[in-house]
Amino acid sequence: MARYNLPTGMRYSTLQERKQFYTYEFNLHKVSEWFDKWPGRVKFAVIMGRHTGIFPEKYREDASTTIIIDEYRSLEEVKQEIIEFSPEAVYYDRSIYDEKDQKIGQELAFDLDPENVVCPTHGSLEDKMKRNQGLSFCETELDMVKQEAVQLYESLEERFSDLRLVYSGRGFHIHVFDQDAYKLSFQQRLEIAQQVKKEGFHIDEWVSSGEMRLIRLPYSLNGLVSRIVLPLTKRELEAFNPITDKRCKPEFLG
Numbered sequence: 001m002a003r004y005n006l007p008t009g010m011r012y013s014t015l016q017e018r019k020q021f022y023t024y025e026f027n028l029h030k031v032s033e034w035f036d037k038w039p040g041r042v043k044f045a046v047i048m049g050r051h052t053g054i055f056p057e058k059y060r061e062d063a064s065t066t067i068i069i070d071e072y073r074s075l076e077e078v079k080q081e082i083i084e085f086s087p088e089a090v091y092y093d094r095s096i097y098d099e100k101d102q103k104i105g106q107e108l109a110f111d112l113d114p115e116n117v118v119c120p121t122h123g124s125l126e127d128k129m130k131r132n133q134g135l136s137f138c139e140t141e142l143d144m145v146k147q148e149a150v151q152l153y154e155s156l157e158e159r160f161s162d163l164r165l166v167y168s169g170r171g172f173h174i175h176v177f178d179q180d181a182y183k184l185s186f187q188q189r190l191e192i193a194q195q196v197k198k199e200g201f202h203i204d205e206w207v208s209s210g211e212m213r214l215i216r217l218p219y220s221l222n223g224l225v226s227r228i229v230l231p232l233t234k235r236e237l238e239a240f241n242p243i244t245d246k247r248c249k250p251e252f253l254g
């Protein structure tokens with residue numbers, strides 16, 4: 001298991017802590033609100049221990065597998081499955097499907113991660129990869145990526161009208177809920193992603209183009225850093241500090 005350097009107070013969650021979080025703290029009501037206008041059925045996904053190497057022993061064979069949860073009758077059932085797997089990460093599928101499970105659209109999203117910014121102390125992602133620290137990040141990078149998120153949000157506001165901003169536990173996600181954006185083709189998404197990168201934003205092209213269709217579920221636990229995935233308004237983001245903000249700290253941190 002690789003050891004990553006993380007900002008003060010951020011660390012892997014234990015299996016017991018994950019279970020405790022999903023049993024007592026996970027806010028299903030907020031999750032359901034997130035999908036209020038979702039056209040179709042939501043597919044969820046979990047990964048138990050791909051990065052942390054922490055997983056329930058009985059699921060050792062599937063520890064690194066992406067497990068899709070799409071056969072459920074209620075969100076409560078989804079929650080029970082999540083508790084059973086006690087995963088390091090929970091995602092949802094941004095693709096939209098019809099009743100015959102054919103893909104009919106996809107939510108557009110932007111993923112800004114701190115490891116992608118060039119840090120005055122730790123260098124570029126390439127530098128960090130050379131030291132086997134590809135997932136490490138520091139407080140400076142976190143702050144830099146936060147400023148980028150504010151700027152990208154403002155830039156996207158000129159083009160879209162229904163944007164959601166989310167602290168992912170590492171960096172930030174911007175979700176586009178505009179109905180029109182669901183219909184964009186792969187090529188159009190790729191062009192938007194490339195343009196945004198040209199403007200200097202350190203986004204993950206794979207996410208925006210749609211090749212990576214999974215995105216971290218808001219209000220879930222990011223088990224790599226022990227932080228709650230938290231939607232924020234742009235105003236809230238400007239004053240947000242994930243090291244100290246109580247809203248993104250699970251109870252087990254005390």
Ligand SMILES: [Zn+2]
Nearest residue numbers: 119122138141
């Ligand atoms: Zn750094």
